[in-house]
Amino acid sequence: TVGANNINVTGMVVGTNTVNVTGNVNIEEEYIYISGGTFNVSGDFSIGKKGGVDENGKRLATSSGYLSLHAYNSKGGILNVEGNFEVCSSAASYLKAGELNVKGNFAQYGTHGTEGTEYALGNILKSTESHSTKLIFCGEESQSIYFESPNNVFYDMIFQNPQIELRSDIAAYYFSIEQDTTFTFADGDYGMTGQLYRDIENENE
Secondary structure (H helix, E strand, O other): OEEEEEEEOOOEEEEOOEEEEEEEEEEOOOEEEEEOOEEEEOOOEEEEOEEEEOOOOOEEEOOOOEEEEEEEOOEEEEEEEOOOEEEEOOOOOEEOEEEEEEOOOEEEOOOEOOOOOOOEOOOOOOOOOOOEEEEEEOOOOOEEEEEOOOOOOEEEEEEOOOEEEEOOOEEEEEEEEOOOOEEEEOOOOOOEEEEEEEOHHHHOO
């Protein structure tokens, strides 16, 4: 257990261990690598650092931190965030297996650069069928969700919160709504691209 108001991580391998942090965590440079273990944060969790905006009004990143979730002995890495989750990095996170549980607001800034390049102005946090990380919104109060990049597609996006505010379009291979949830729209009409495929709670009865 680590206790501090703000912790700036410059490289950490959690492995299969459990790490508890009291306070906020930022990965401005370097990484946090979670392989089969659990990383618990009582405050906010941020990746990278926001800079100015480009000619299209998209946020630019000024650092290259990233998050890596991997499986070990079939158990994926787990990141539990009690506060807000925010990312704006010039490096892409490697979300191959596990869970990203967020109780506060979620914001992703930045997009790919010009067509044909690999440079990402913001962390794309992309997970595919073979890299099936779950993004779980599990707060007890209203949570807002914002994706600046249309390339952000999680394999499974799960809602365990009765109140969700969309501040952008969101996309996933599958959406799971585990209880009655009201979706509101902050300042426009936004869409949810994906398949609503199950009610986990009822399936387990």
